[in-house]
Amino acid sequence: MKKLLLTGFEPFLSFPVNPTMQLVEKLDGTVIGDYKICGKILSVNFNASGEELLNYIEKETPDAVLSLGLAGGRYKMTPERVALNVKDGEPDNEGHQPMDETIELEGPPAYFSTLPIRKMVNRLSDAGLPAALSNSAGTYLCNNVMYAGLHWAAHHRPDMPSGFLHIPASFELAMQHGKIPGWSLDELLKGVTICIQTLSDEN
């Protein structure tokens, strides 16, 4: 059986819960398609999260990596197309706020996702779940982790599919926040499962 490293994030900024954390905890140890899921939670910390991901990859030696992030305010499930070599944005959970910085000094300006992102969007849509490709993972922690994974894979395991899926808020978070749309946790779970199944079918 193959192994998929599935990551989520802890709560951050104005989001007191992070549904990616709940989904990863639910899916850890389960099997989807050909993949046994190994779930891990990353910190919202510019100086640590990339390193955390790479440590998990080196320790768990997964066959594929899918990282999840909350995109509070988005209505759709959005596989990300590209990760930029940029750190910039709101403060992280340690209060660190980089501006216009590069993630990897010698790295390329960007990496494309190596996940079957178009097929994921099609399969999500066929299942009645709102979905679209996203052309920007932003320049905050999600982009940081996506870039770190793709940079590592480009140098060590170019055959290992790696990439990022942004998800909308859960009902629970939407109710607490008050200004963003939310999906039920079951529908979020269904969407993530479809994306992993699509990846399994492709490999």
Ligand code: PCA
């Ligand atoms: N979403 C943030 C960081 C953590 C998360 O779940 C982002 O989109 O960068």
